Amino acid sequence: DQQVKQNSPSLSVQEGRISILNCDYTNSMFDYFLWYKKYPAEGPTFLISISSIKDKNEDGRFTVFLNKSAKHLSLHIVPSQPGDSAVYFCAAGLQGAQKLVFGQGTRLTINP
Amino acid sequence: DTEVTQTPKHLVMGMTNKKSLKCEQHMGHRAMYWYKQKAKKPPELMFVYSYEKLSINESVPSRFSPECPNSSLLNLHLHALQPEDSALYLCASSQVVQRLDTQYFGPGTRLTVL
Numbered sequence: 001d002q003q004v005k006q007n008s009p010s011l012s013v014q015e016g017r018i019s020i021l022n023c024d025y026t027n028s029m030f031d032y033f034l035w036y037k038k039y040p041a042e043g044p045t046f047l048i049s050i051s052s053i054k055d056k057n058e059d060g061r062f063t064v065f066l067n068k069s070a071k072h073l074s075l076h077i078v079p080s081q082p083g084d085s086a087v088y089f090c091a092a093g094l095q096g097a098q099k100l101v102f103g104q105g106t107r108l109t110i111n112p
Numbered sequence: 113d114t115e116v117t118q119t120p121k122h123l124v125m126g127m128t129n130k131k132s133l134k135c136e137q138h139m140g141h142r143a144m145y146w147y148k149q150k151a152k153k154p155p156e157l158m159f160v161y162s163y164e165k166l167s168i169n170e171s172v173p174s175r176f177s178p179e180c181p182n183s184s185l186l187n188l189h190l191h192a193l194q195p196e197d198s199a200l201y202l203c204a205s206s207q208v209v210q211r212l213d214t215q216y217f218g219p220g221t222r223l224t225v226l
Contacts, residue, residue: 032212034215042220043203043219044202046215046216102154102155
């Protein structure tokens with residue numbers, strides 16, 4: 001049973017435009033959500049997180065939106081830059097569970 | 113400093129070899145993790161250490177043996193591995209296990225089992 005899903009394996013966006021990456025989850029008890037960015041042959045890099053008590057968190061070009069009723073979160077990158085090309089993982093956590101549940105990842109390609 | 117370091121970067125070993133992977137962090141984090149990641153898949157949790165004690169073992173085969181000698185170091189001892197164990201092994205740390213929103217990953221060790 002996959003509790004966190006990223007249904008788009010890949011996404012291609014023009015440089016300067018907005019990139020929107022989506023993530024759905026099934027467990028309404030998740031307390032917080034994170035986005036990681038991963039380059040080939042490197043470990044995931046923490047990007048941004050959001051607590052379940054918020055519906056938006058912004059950090060520079062990155063904004064995460066949480067829709068609890070739809071059990072959906074999205075990561076917006078604007079404007080998109082070539083260096084944003086990477087695999088993006090969303091992850092969800094539960095207080096006391098001591099572990100994150102990861103989605104399958106979305107490969108984002110920014111075209112010049 | 114939000115760095116988690118891992119050595120070696122690459123490791124090739126035979127099925128009869130014994131080797132160890134090393135992970136280090138100096139952020140004062142008291143929770144450390146081992147993950148395994150296969151190509152095009154998300155990281156899979158293997159072990160969690162909390163205050164140097166093993167907290168979670170995700171039913172990992174005994175040919176993988178973790179060790180946490182102190183709060184900054186985490187080892188993964190490998191013995192009699194199979195070719196299907198070839199993967200990227202990631203170490204991560206967080207302030208405490210309850211603060212997974214502070215989890216940082218190392219660059220990983222790319223393991224190839226022949």
